[in-house]
Amino acid sequence: MAEITAASVKELRERTGAGMMDCKKALAENSGEMEAAIDWLRAKGLSAAAKKAGRTAAEGLVGIAVEGNRGAMVEVNSETDFVAKNEQFQDFVGNVAKLALAHGTDIDALGNAQYPTGGTVREALTENIAKIGENQSLRRAALLEVGEGAVVSYVHNQVAPGLGKIGVLVALESSAPAETLNELGRQIAQHIAAAHPLALTGDQLPSELVERERGIAMEKAKESGKPHNIAEKMVEGGLAKFRKENALMSQLFVRDNKTPVADVVAAAAKEAGAEITVKDFVRFQLGEGIEKEQSDFAAEVAAAAGTAKAEPVA
Template sequence: MAEVTAATVKELRERSGAGMMDCKKALAETGGDMEAAVDWLRSKGLASAAKKSSRTAAEGLVGVAVAGTRGAAVEVNSETDFVAKNEQFQAFVRNVSELALKSGGDVEQLKSASYPGGGTVSDALTANVATIGENQTLRRVRVLEVGQGVVVPYVHNQQVPGMGKIGVLVALESPAGADVLEPLGKQIAMHIAAASPQALHAEGLDADTIERERGIARDKAAESGKPDNIIEKMIEGAVAKFKKEAALLSQLFVMDNKTPVADVVAKAAKDAGQPIELKDYVRFQLGEGIEKQTSDFAAEVAAAAGTAPKEPAPTA
């Protein structure tokens, strides 16, 4: 059983928006398991749906690059956000983003690619660690391509061109011109950055995630005291709502909050007189899903300076 501490209660409050005592009780009920505690709070109606992608738990940069009908997104992590401002680190992310266009979306293949100036991407990363003085990792890469159309990049919280905290790619397959597709792709990319869809369409949602939502809905419905047949309808209704809100094509477009994204694409195709297919997308948020170890920075500085308070001597 994990220990329930003030830090874990604080983390659960930040993730769930629930009250301190509710968070403390949830952790106690679930043996300190953070994910189970989130589910417990949601089943009691005390928290909104928690998204792992909202937990930025590592530093570094997300980079995007596009060439022709192909686009790539990469995430390179560092220990602190200071490194993200380092020009050497930024140059590495920029180069790797461009090299990723030929990687096929495989991290190991990208690491073994030739790096500008000699050696491999892996060699350059090792050199960065040595010269900058922080551990760094090339965490992931994704590549999108269309036969005809565009791949539109977008960076939210951009630090320098093509790099920031959230990187998005939108692949639009269409014979329509760039004057039609680029603005459409940019708006959809901004929607994706804000709405954080989990899949392109409902059929692509992770089965385990759906079952988790079903379990939460079942626990919540069971407390209603309604007949079993009504409870089943409540459960299926909740799952259907989750699917609609989690899949990109059925999400309500953030620009007007009433039109499904699929209808936005269909209208653009009708206006252009050309078919347009939202083929795929990528959304990388820096550090999503990574657990970051918290530390007392002031205490670390004091310890390094030799001024940390000493433990009192034991008394007889």
């Protein structure tokens, strides 16, 4: 077998735009012959994949897998919503969610995990990009586990089992019957999907978020013209309200909009005759935090048709 040098991999990558590992594999498959490796990449559709890598991928699917007392969730993005309906893409997201149960949440480690049909997750993703024709990316993963109890999932806008636009995992620690935990967990997960709590309790809210709210509350208090001692109470009252409304256990349960979630859990525990603790939760909403590119669709169509008007020359 011919020696594959770093220089040859670099040259092939520059000439084709393909990923480094794909270039290395192409050279290995073709005894180090550059032109043959280029043809190999073109035949696999991999040289085109890199060209798509710069396009914004903010659609796609959230996938969930639960096994025993463990649950994993991943987000895989694509450029358009049409890809979410593609069976090949759906299979990929489902398989990666299952792999996250074994390999954890580190995206690099998950990308290097062996994919069920051969190769790695990263290689399978590259093949998807080539075949489907859109940029795709494995964005994030989460894993919850309890020693005793249940990890319960909920998927909103489900397009296939365990796949949708919003995914939630809830970890309940308890010796209560599985049926009780699954029903309670499902209700809490649905609440989380709708109410979007930012932490389990008010004390667990990110400090930078609380300080930002403090600054906003202080500005409001100043503008009110109230005396300093009253303004301080207004600030503390505003922060208390913020903590209550954004922490899961103090939020009002969406099913009746009057009972705190903590009381819902306590009632279920009393009925089951066993303590129930909400250990943790995680919520993924597809594309949250991704800045989507804004485009002029009419201009794109005109440009594609060759009818776009030239810009006037000053």
